[in-house]
Amino acid sequence: MPNINNYNNKNKNTDKQVVSTALLALVIFITILIGCRGPTKRELPMSPKSSFLADSSFDKLEDTIPKTVLKQYPTYPILRIGFMEGYEKIDFRVSGEFTITDLEGNPIFSEVKSHLKWRSLLDQAHGATFIYCVLVTACRGEAHAIETVERLKRLYPQVRMQRIGGQLVISGQMVNDNTKYRILAGAFETEAEAKKLSQKFIDSYAPRVIREKVKESSGQIEVYDAEYDYSAMIEDGFRIEPLSEETTVTLYGVKVGSGFNWESMADRTYRGTVEVRIGNDARLCAISEIPIDRYLKGVVPAEMPAGYPLEALKSQAVAARSDVLAKFGTKHLNDPFDFCANVHCQVYSGTTVETENTNKAVELTFGETLYYDDRICDAVYSAVCGGHTEHKHNVWNPPEEAYLTGKYDTKNPKAFHLDLSQEKDARKWIEDRPDVHCSLNQDDLPTVLSYSRKYFRWEVSYARKELEDIIKKRTGDDIGTLYDIIPLERGISGRLNEIEILGSRKNMRIKKELNIRRALSQTYLRSACFVIDIEVDQIGTPMAFTFKGAGWGHGVGMCQIGAAVMALNKIKYRDILKHYYSDTEIRQIYEAPKP
Ligand SMILES: [Zn+2]
Ligand SMILES: [Zn+2]
16 A cells, blocks of 8 residues: 555644635635625635535635545545536436435435436526636645745735645545645636736746636526426435446436537436536536446546457556546536546546446456556546657646656657657658557558557648638637748657747747647647648748648557557556556555455
């Protein structure tokens, strides 16, 4: 077991004071802000996850600090996954006996035996209230956070820090502490004001505007079965609690791939408790509450084709488990759930997509989690690295992670002598088809893999006008006639970190790979590892732009196609994980339940 039980509280008092003072100031500010809108019963930020608030270190101000949590479980972690958002009605059917309770667990209908379709219908609702502020940066050390706040206060007085994440305790053992400090600036009613402030910090940081919830949503939901034998009007939300392990809840018309380019509708079946409640947007949302490995059985087949070799699926299971535990309590801070079911977190599709192979991969690695330096690894992954993985800090904000450093995706890195951060070498690399794990150069590949060849190297072309329209639509800025796109900085894998777009009306700099991929495509470019070719007319005006690229995804951590090829070549999952996450080790942090 991890020997990280010696965590201490020696800094708690200073910590409490600093956080308390900062938050008190914020609360006063927010109260003034909201005070203009007339009286309301309670204006302080509230935590929808109050059941986790076992840490009473903030005594009277506890309500104002919902972000510091201690998550404690007797056997294994239970996750709350938000899989539906923005619905007027949610229809469901339960396969066996169940109870419906309110959000506090008080029964509304007990031991129901009904195979009918049920409907929950939004009656009336108020959305949550938010303020906008600038997330300037984040770090792990408290001292560093305090120092940053002091330094930035000279630039702008209203800077504060916020503690997120916390300790994870399973069977009495502390298995992880992912406490992080976010440095926030300002508190505004509009996004535009916050965006303006963010410019103050742009030279030294990669600031972004975030929302903070200051008032919870509320309302009423009508729930009834098809024959109206049961009906009730319920405040704020309700929970469907199946009374046996085998009983499942099917939800109808679940939007799949929301926000990305493969949106569709499907019926989805879930095990465990399903909660329906009024979301921040004053619409219904649904949450699946399940043990972590049950969740992973729905994630692994959604994130990696079930036809991949078992050792690759096992790597995927361990990576997904580590990823989710490393981020536990640090995402979706405004939402009544821990993770969403989309690409933003990890794709989760309930029991509908479970397969024998992927279930086996989860069971054979039960509780196995990647560690680096006594901390659970944020074991991120992407589809195809393109031949070289990327440093974490080139893609996301600090802190840097030593186990997420970019490397050639091969067992023989000495074969390459290129500096992919340089334009000339990047072009040579992208126009070539080097022999690496994910290049899929070998002949005898199963179809499930050979299908992915097209992602290793790709090409996309636009007429100039078409690209001008895309840039305008995706960035909100009209650059006029597009003259050129200049690569300013590339990461170690050749992925662009910053570009400059030159136009007749204005020039525009875009930082970070995802922003670059978004700005230059109706959806997202496959990756930010690309070179730009421009076709010009006789007088030198651009006519068309072609992006030649490598890989699919951010490229940090495990390359999924690379993992599949390694597995095909008889490499075990432990070694696959070691290749992609340098100097890490696997620990089993909880055990499978006895049958
Ligand atoms: Zn998410
Ligand atoms: Zn790769």
